[in-house]
Amino acid sequence: MDYLQNTKTGNGGYRDKGEKVWSRLLGSSARYTRVLARLLLFMILLRLLLPAPILVTIGPQQTVYSDYPITGVHTRLTDEVEEWKIKRTLELVREMGSPWIVEFFPWAYYQGSDGDIAWQHPDQVVNHAHAQGLTIIARLGLTPDWARPPDTPLTYLDEDAYEDFAAFAAAFAARYEGKVDYLVIGNEPNLSYEWGYRPTTAEDYVNLLKVVYPAVKEANPEMQILAGALAPTLEPDGSPWGLNDLQYLTEMYEAGAAPFFDGLAVHAYGLTFPAEADPDPNILNFRRIELVRDVMVVAGDGDKSIFVTETGWNDHPRWTMAVRPGQRIQYTLDALRYAEENWPFVEMMALWAFRYPASTKSYMDYFTLVTPEFVTKPIYDAIKEYTGNGG
Amino acid sequence: MVAENRKTNFHSSLFSAGTRISLLIFIILALLFLTGCGRKDDTWQRIQKEGVLRVGLDPTFPPFEVTADSDVIGLDADLARALADEMGLQAEFVYFGYDGLYDALATEQVDFLISALVIVPGRMRDFAYSEPYFNAGEILVIPSGSTIDEMAGLSGKRLAVELGAQGHVEATQWAKRLPDLQVLPYPSADEALDAVAAGEADAALVDGVSGRLYLKERSNLDLERVSQTVTVEPYAMVVRIEDETLLAKLDEALSSLTATGELDILIERWLGP
Numbered sequence: 064m065d066y067l068q069n070t071k072t073g074n075g076g077y078r079d080k081g082e083k084v085w086s087r088l089l090g091s092s093a094r095y096t097r098v099l100a101r102l103l104l105f106m107i108l109l110r111l112l113l114p115a116p117i118l119v120t121i122g123p124q125q126t127v128y129s130d131y132p133i134t135g136v137h138t139r140l141t142d143e144v145e146e147w148k149i150k151r152t153l154e155l156v157r158e159m160g161s162p163w164i165v166e167f168f169p170w171a172y173y174q175g176s177d178g179d180i181a182w183q184h185p186d187q188v189v190n191h192a193h194a195q196g197l198t199i200i201a202r203l204g205l206t207p208d209w210a211r212p213p214d215t216p217l218t219y220l221d222e223d224a225y226e227d228f229a230a231f232a233a234a235f236a237a238r239y240e241g242k243v244d245y246l247v248i249g250n251e252p253n254l255s256y257e258w259g260y261r262p263t264t265a266e267d268y269v270n271l272l273k274v275v276y277p278a279v280k281e282a283n284p285e286m287q288i289l290a291g292a293l294a295p296t297l298e299p300d301g302s303p304w305g306l307n308d309l310q311y312l313t314e315m316y317e318a319g320a321a322p323f324f325d326g327l328a329v330h331a332y333g334l335t336f337p338a339e340a341d342p343d344p345n346i347l348n349f350r351r352i353e354l355v356r357d358v359m360v361v362a363g364d365g366d367k368s369i370f371v372t373e374t375g376w377n378d379h380p381r382w383t384m385a386v387r388p389g390q391r392i393q394y395t396l397d398a399l400r401y402a403e404e405n406w407p408f409v410e411m412m413a414l415w416a417f418r419y420p421a422s423t424k425s426y427m428d429y430f431t432l433v434t435p436e437f438v439t440k441p442i443y444d445a446i447k448e449y450t451g452n453g454g
Numbered sequence: 455m456v457a458e459n460r461k462t463n464f465h466s467s468l469f470s471a472g473t474r475i476s477l478l479i480f481i482i483l484a485l486l487f488l489t490g491c492g493r494k495d496d497t498w499q500r501i502q503k504e505g506v507l508r509v510g511l512d513p514t515f516p517p518f519e520v521t522a523d524s525d526v527i528g529l530d531a532d533l534a535r536a537l538a539d540e541m542g543l544q545a546e547f548v549y550f551g552y553d554g555l556y557d558a559l560a561t562e563q564v565d566f567l568i569s570a571l572v573i574v575p576g577r578m579r580d581f582a583y584s585e586p587y588f589n590a591g592e593i594l595v596i597p598s599g600s601t602i603d604e605m606a607g608l609s610g611k612r613l614a615v616e617l618g619a620q621g622h623v624e625a626t627q628w629a630k631r632l633p634d635l636q637v638l639p640y641p642s643a644d645e646a647l648d649a650v651a652a653g654e655a656d657a658a659l660v661d662g663v664s665g666r667l668y669l670k671e672r673s674n675l676d677l678e679r680v681s682q683t684v685t686v687e688p689y690a691m692v693v694r695i696e697d698e699t700l701l702a703k704l705d706e707a708l709s710s711l712t713a714t715g716e717l718d719i720l721i722e723r724w725l726g727p
Contacts, residue, residue, distance in 0.1 A: 378618060380661070381515055381552055381570075388618025389641045424574035426553075438627060441618045441639070 119146040125196045127162040130451035133403050135163030135200075135413035136432065137373055140188045141172070143420045148437075150191045152418055155433055157195040159443060160450025164197050165247070165372045165413040169205035170231050171217050176209035180234060193242040200328075200372060200413070201239070202247040202292065203232055211259075219259025220249075222267075225274040232275050233282035245287045247328045247372060248275050251294035254305035263306055265314035272323040290315070290324035292372050293355070295331060295347045309344060309354055316362035326410070329355050330373040334384045338397035349374065349398055356408055371412040374398065379426035392445045399449065414446075497565055498699040507543045509534045510564030512552040517667065517724040518570040518689075521549075529724040530568045533587060536716060540707035556581065559694060566704065567692040582695050584704050586688030588721060590662040592621050594680040595647055595669065602657050603680055610634040614646035614655035621646075621659040624685060644668055651675045659684060663725065670726030 136156055140149050156164055166188060174180045192199050205217045210224040220228060232246060251257040252268040272290055279286050293308040300306065306314075312327075329352055333340075336348035344354060352369060359365055376395060378388040386394065395414065402409050418433040432443040439447075447453050501507055511530055513519045519528040526547050538545035550558045555567050560580060570590070573583045596602045602611065605624075609632045615622040617639035625637045638655055640646040643664035649655040651672075658665070665679055691708075693701045711717045 381512075383514075383552070387642065388616060388622070389639075392618050421576075424572055424576065434623070438623060441622050441626065444626075 117145075117147050119150055121190055121194045122150075124194055125157055127157050127160065127196045128450075128452060129160035129162055131160070131399055131403055131449065132162050133409065133411055134159075134161045134399055134446065134450055135165065135371075135411040136161050136417040137165040137413045137415045138417045139167070139419050141167045141169060146187050146191075148420070149187055151437060152433075153191050153195045153197060155437070155439070155443075156197060156417060158452060159432070159447045160452040161446075162196070162198055163200065163411045163413060164192055164417075165200040165202060166192070167202045167204070167250075168235065169217075170203060170228060171205040171207040174207055174231055176207070180231070182238065185235075185239075189239050189242050198245075198411075199239075199243045200245040200247060200289070200370060200411075201235065201243050202250060202328075202372065203228075203235065204248075204250050206259075216259055218257050219261070220271070221259075222270060225271050228271070229275040229278035233278040236279045236283035236286040240283045240285065244285070245289055245326070245370070246279060247289045247292050247370075248272060248324075250292050251305075251330065252291070253296065253298075253308055253311040254294045255303060256305075257294070262303070263311075265306075265311050265320075266318040269315055269318040269320040269323065272320060276323040287325040288323070289326045289328040289370055289372075290320060292328035292330060295351055297345065297347065308351075309358055312355060312358045313362070316358070316364065321362065321364050324367075326368045326370050327355070327359065328370050328372040331355075331371055332374060332384075332415075333376045333386075333394050333398065335386055337390075338394045338401055349394075350401075352402075352406065352409065356406075365408070368410040369406075369408055370410050371402070373415040374412050375414040375416075375430055377426060377429045379429035382426035382429070385426065385429065388441070392442045395442060396445060396449050399446075495696050495698050495700075497694070497697045498703060501543060501565060501700065505543055506546050507534070507538045507541070507566075508564040509538075509545050509547050510550055510555055510558050510567045511547060511569040512555060513547075513549050514552070515570050517663075529588070529720055530570060532720050532723070533711075533717070534568050536711055536720065537704060537707045540710055541703055556692070559692060562694070565693070565697075565700060570689050571692055573688055573690050577692075578695075580695050581692050582697070582701050584691040584693070584701060585708055586690045587708060587717060588689040589683055590687040590689055591683035591685040592624055592659055592687075593662045593665045593683050595650055595658045595660065595665050595677055596656070596680060597650060597653075598676045598678050600656070604682065605659075605684055606632070608632055608635050608657060611656040612636045612638055612654070614638045614640055614649040614658040616643040616646050616660060616664075617641055619643065620661065620685070625659050647677070651677055662687070666725040673726075 138152060138156065140152060143149050143152070153164070168185050173182070173185065189199060206220045206224060206228070210227050211219045211221070232248070236246060248271065249257070249268065253263055255261060255263050276288050279288060291312070293311060294305065295308055296305050297307055298305040300310065331349050331352045332347070333349040334347055338349050340348045340350065342348065342350040342353045352371065356369060359367060376391040377385040378391040379385040399412065402412050414432065416430050418431055419428070419435055421435050422428055431440070432446070433439050444453070511519045511526065513521045513526045517528050518530045519526055531547065534545045548558070548564050555569055555571070556577065558564055559567050594602065594605070602608060605628050608628065613625050613635060615625045615637060622637070622639055629635045629637050638649065640649060643660040646655070646658045646660055647665065647668045650658045662683060669677060669679060691704055693704070708717070
């Protein structure tokens with residue numbers, strides 16, 4: 064009778080069959096209980112074997128000491144999972160005498176299609192950096208898949224999603240009021256790769272600024288919006304790869320960009336040239352910054368500051384754009400000194416890059432100041448000495 | 455009665471337990487088969503058919519690969535030719551920029567890469583590495599007859615390094631363990647080695663390639679290298695991940711060249727003893 068009821072009434076029949084399978088596997092209910100108890104005990108023992116989580120506290124408020132307050136670094140904490148490593152990285156930045164960090168906060172990593180934003184990781188980075196006394200320049204970018212057409216790359220952001228991006232930027236600005244003072248909108252928009260593998264136009268980017276700027280200012284009037292982070296490149300008009308940064312900036316002003324940013328972010332790599340090599344529109348070197356500045360002055364925007372959010376030299380043994388390690392140290396110190404003494408319009412210079420979470424086993428490793436294992440390189444020690452933090 | 459009914463019902467269901475297990479195994483095997491179908495290990499077949507091994511390299515890194523008189527020479531070039539010989543094939547070199555080597559391999563413009571490439575764990579999803587054929591790790595260079603045979607023996611000694619280079623990083627770490635170790639940075643590896651030759655330093659810690667080349671070119675100097683490297687930086691050949699047969703053939707040929715001593719002869723020809 065029981066059997067008939069169980070097997071002839073809908074899902075009950077399947078449940079009954081399932082019980083029989085379990086019964087075959089485990090035998091009687093007493094045996095079932097014993098197995099469960101042992102499993103539970105095993106899991107408890109396994110849990111006890113796990114090391115206790117590392118306690119990481121924010122710690123007391125610190126102050127950065129630096130003889131050269133222009134010094135900054137671009138950290139790479141976006142992919143750093145462990146909180147103690149985030150804290151240790153930022154402690155080393157402070158100890159080196161760098162009052163500034165530039166850090167990337169990818170929109171795509173944080174906001175789901177339901178609109179919720181996962182703040183845990185950015186909270187860790189911002190709170191630890193703030194506690195170390197560092198001024199944070201936050202770079203925002205990368206579009207979540209729900210905000211872009213199918214089969215487009217993360218760097219693809221079109222006008223349909225400008226409002227969504229602006230809303231995220233505004234939420235970010237509001238949340239970190241008093242802790243983050245600068246936002247960089249996008250990254251190297253004059254490169255096709257950074258513009259979703261599309262032809263890049265200054266007008267498109269300025270349209271983005273026009274949407275983001277008022278939204279952020281409404282959320283946090285103190286937040287400074289930095290435009291650009293233009294990539295140094297000589298690509299001519301019509302190139303599929305990008306557009307010359309000087310031309311792009313000129314076209315930004317022609318498109319009415321000036322009222323929609325408070326400062327200009329610039330990337331300036333020295334490549335194989337010494338820091339003081341003369342600027343030339345036809346070559347890429349560190350003092351190209353002066354040519355960028357000229358464009359700003361011509362556009363009547365000379366009162367705004369430049370923030371060099373990526374700079375530095377590379378000492379890979381094989382990369383064609385690299386120099387010897389000793390040259391890298393010398394050129395870097397020369398660059399900091401030159402900027403401090405000659406460029407009142409430059410607020411800060413961030414060296415790319417402070418440390419990666421893991422080795423890339425490529426020339427990129429040779430841009431860093433600290434290894435993934437937190438071993439400081441001689442260039443770190445040289446900068447630390449230079450900023451008055453040696454000994 | 456009830457138990458009997460249940461048993462009957464169990465066996466009379468759409469599939470018996472045995473059938474279901476068979477079906478499950480079939481599905482798993484089918485999935486494994488289909489997954490394998492995405493990538494074919496057929497490069498070796500084509501190589502055998504054509505008798506040509508297409509080798510990708512960046513000929514700008516002496517003494518491993520550099521162009522000379524419209525040909526490529528160097529340790530990697532010689533090794534590639536020797537491997538091809540061992541396999542009864544002809545080596546054909548295709549040049550790429552250093553940054554484009556892996557892309558060239560991925561897009562099947564070459565069969566494998568040999569270009570003083572270090573093993574990159576992050577690339578192992580798409581590529582596979584051969585057994586290493588050279589260790590470019592940091593080496594200690596010492597005056598002939600010196601008793602120094604490891605870093606731990608440098609207590610109280612003067613160690614020359616290239617300013618900012620990996621050897622400098624390594625030496626600085628050792629200086630924390632050996633408080634009496636004096637680290638002397640020089641602008642280049644050659645100048646650090648010159649310091650040992652001049653008696654200004656008791657040893658130099660430099661990368662394996664620079665150190666060996668220096669010794670090879672200045673064989674008149676009374677210097678030698680400690681045979682055990684201080685760090686390990688293995689160079690290996692690279693194939694596409696699906697080319698298991700080619701990888702096995704390359705490893706087999708490399709193993710043969712190692713066993714006959716030919717690999718050591720090639721290394722010695724380009725980098726000295």
